[in-house]
Amino acid sequence: MWKARIKYPFYVILHPFKGYWDVKYDRMGSLRIALAILFLVSLASMFQYQYAGFVVNTHPPYSFNSLVQLRNVLLPFFLWCVANWSLTTLMDGEGKFKEIVVASAYAMLPLFLLFVPATIYSRFITLEETAFFYYMNGFAVIWFLYLLFVATMTIHQYTVGKTIVTIFLTVVCMGFIVFLGMLFFSLIQQMYSFFYTIYRELQFRS
Amino acid sequence: MGMRRWLRTITASVALMLASTLLATTIQAAVPYAGYMYDGYGDIVWAPVAYVPSGTVTGESLGIGMFNAPEDMYVTDDGSIYIADTGNSRIVVLSNKYEFVKVIDKFSNNGAEDQFNKPMGVFVTSEGEVYVADTGNHRIVRLDGQGNSTLIVSKPESEFVAENFIFDPKKVAVDAADRIYVIADHVFDGIMQFDGKGEFENYYAANRVQYSVADYVWKRYLSTKEQQERMVTFVPTEYLNMDLDSQDFVFTTSVQPNRIQRHNPTGTDVLLRQGFTAPNGDLVTGGGSPSRLVDIDVGPDGMYSALDNNRGRIFTYDFEGRLLYIFGSSGYRVGLFEMPTAIERVNDQIIVLDKIQQRMTIFDVTRFGQLLNDASHYHYIGDEEKAAELWGEVLKLDANLEIAYSGVSKAMVRGGDNDDAVTYAKYGMDRATYSKAYQRLRKDVLKEHFSTIMTTFLAAAIALTAFVQIRKHRSKKKGGGSYVESAD
Numbered sequence: 103m104w105k106a107r108i109k110y111p112f113y114v115i116l117h118p119f120k121g122y123w124d125v126k127y128d129r130m131g132s133l134r135i136a137l138a139i140l141f142l143v144s145l146a147s148m149f150q151y152q153y154a155g156f157v158v159n160t161h162p163p164y165s166f167n168s169l170v171q172l173r174n175v176l177l178p179f180f181l182w183c184v185a186n187w188s189l190t191t192l193m194d195g196e197g198k199f200k201e202i203v204v205a206s207a208y209a210m211l212p213l214f215l216l217f218v219p220a221t222i223y224s225r226f227i228t229l230e231e232t233a234f235f236y237y238m239n240g241f242a243v244i245w246f247l248y249l250l251f252v253a254t255m256t257i258h259q260y261t262v263g264k265t266i267v268t269i270f271l272t273v274v275c276m277g278f279i280v281f282l283g284m285l286f287f288s289l290i291q292q293m294y295s296f297f298y299t300i301y302r303e304l305q306f307r308s
Numbered sequence: 309m310g311m312r313r314w315l316r317t318i319t320a321s322v323a324l325m326l327a328s329t330l331l332a333t334t335i336q337a338a339v340p341y342a343g344y345m346y347d348g349y350g351d352i353v354w355a356p357v358a359y360v361p362s363g364t365v366t367g368e369s370l371g372i373g374m375f376n377a378p379e380d381m382y383v384t385d386d387g388s389i390y391i392a393d394t395g396n397s398r399i400v401v402l403s404n405k406y407e408f409v410k411v412i413d414k415f416s417n418n419g420a421e422d423q424f425n426k427p428m429g430v431f432v433t434s435e436g437e438v439y440v441a442d443t444g445n446h447r448i449v450r451l452d453g454q455g456n457s458t459l460i461v462s463k464p465e466s467e468f469v470a471e472n473f474i475f476d477p478k479k480v481a482v483d484a485a486d487r488i489y490v491i492a493d494h495v496f497d498g499i500m501q502f503d504g505k506g507e508f509e510n511y512y513a514a515n516r517v518q519y520s521v522a523d524y525v526w527k528r529y530l531s532t533k534e535q536q537e538r539m540v541t542f543v544p545t546e547y548l549n550m551d552l553d554s555q556d557f558v559f560t561t562s563v564q565p566n567r568i569q570r571h572n573p574t575g576t577d578v579l580l581r582q583g584f585t586a587p588n589g590d591l592v593t594g595g596g597s598p599s600r601l602v603d604i605d606v607g608p609d610g611m612y613s614a615l616d617n618n619r620g621r622i623f624t625y626d627f628e629g630r631l632l633y634i635f636g637s638s639g640y641r642v643g644l645f646e647m648p649t650a651i652e653r654v655n656d657q658i659i660v661l662d663k664i665q666q667r668m669t670i671f672d673v674t675r676f677g678q679l680l681n682d683a684s685h686y687h688y689i690g691d692e693e694k695a696a697e698l699w700g701e702v703l704k705l706d707a708n709l710e711i712a713y714s715g716v717s718k719a720m721v722r723g724g725d726n727d728d729a730v731t732y733a734k735y736g737m738d739r740a741t742y743s744k745a746y747q748r749l750r751k752d753v754l755k756e757h758f759s760t761i762m763t764t765f766l767a768a769a770i771a772l773t774a775f776v777q778i779r780k781h782r783s784k785k786k787g788g789g790s791y792v793e794s795a796d
Contacts, residue, residue, distance in 0.1 A: 156734050156739070156742060157739050157742065157743060160349075162349040162351065226750065228742075228743035228744075228746055228747045228750075229739055229740060229742075229743040230743065
């Protein structure tokens, strides 16, 4: 049972159309595996940030913060899922929220699979050989984007054109969510300071 | 017994007091600013101070009355210092010992006596001819050693110069071929270049117009005609100052993205920018405005120092454009500046003129600064061995200086010490040298352990084949059995 579950994401990244179809209709996806992949990708990005070889690593060693790295993966991921779900509900998408999470997380597997060896490789190279490192990283990202595209298309049963529009709108929607979030927090802050001022005023008068 | 102990205590405390007063007198000469550097990540790293203030020269100390808003300085090859005392409309000449020599406040112009009016620039050729940018009189004046004017350059008559143009020359420089370079106010086409007879030749090293895409789109397509009329036109930035190097290439400062440029005779910028960032002064401004480099002085070995009048700092770079040291700051004490206008070198000293403080400050090089200067000298002439030795000395004073680690690692690569070169190049953030050293190191390690690596590799290959064969064999047995059964 677990063996098949663990093996399945590897099948998906190699056969995305059939793979995602089965995620949707044969319940082959697993939320736990999806979250595990997400965590592994965060680990891989931390690993690359800190342990990439000297010739490709431009980060000051003292700037490393694993929580920031975790946030850089988790926040965009869940923003994407929420924005995508909100939009596709309105746009006749057939995907459920859980399916979006699972499919998007499975699409991130290539990032983990290629970031780790690329990072190890980068520790043994000279400046002239960095091209392969960047190629590997770039390939991982392109593979990920392709899988995300197929995932969106299959999960929601969209046409190619509609998928492209949806992805574009999802990105815009992510921007809106961030904006609203900031607005919300700044308003809360203002309200808090307003009530706190009233409280202080009453305190001084009594 | 008790008595002796008392005596000992008293002697000890007296000695301590004496020592502390002695120490106090040496500490009195504390430097009024902190030394710092920018590391390979663009962050501030504290560093020893390369130059310390050692004295000032004012008009009173020379006995000629206060300076009044002096704008420019020039130091000749023999160390004579010419100061354009702008507000007093005079040129003050000092010896290389900072002693008063003479004041030039009038000259003979074709027999008639003539005077300067707020001169903002001065230049002296190796033949001793003094060029003065006589700003208030809208002209350039050339004087011979006797104080007679031998050439006067006024507003050029040329098709490139507008009718209503007002010629306000601010800085002047002259190359070995007697070509005169002039930075004039409200000229956006570059440096004005005149020939030896004072005839206008052309504009030299024109700056390109700098504007953002957003500005362009807004101005070109989105704004209304009324808005456009009220908008400022896009014009290239003016040069702030210039200096000639030993090859007569023109170093300039401006407020462009590349604030320091070095122009070849065709006016193309050929400055080497091999440092972590282009030589532009401060990288971290804490929200303040960027460095305004009002003057530049090219020293020996292609080294150059630029003067920032926003924060009163002096940035020195080597000939490859790598930051060597920073010193100076804003303030009122000796060694600090309010509105510095000019920087020059007198032998090993650096002198800076301030137009609000009305004084010239002299800076002496420290041991740290001298080591850096010498190390870059040997690097410049290509003697990496000697340079590395000095960089090693520098590292004893400043273990954070990346340029020193890089210098040491370069010599190590040449000496074949790849292992240490890799470490030092890493400390020095020098990726090119690291690559060179690492490539050799990797080759050496592979060669040395060739048999071990090959043996391991072969063993692994054999083990893998064996494993695959056995697995195949087993599954055949299992599957084969059932196959036989079903065949039956």
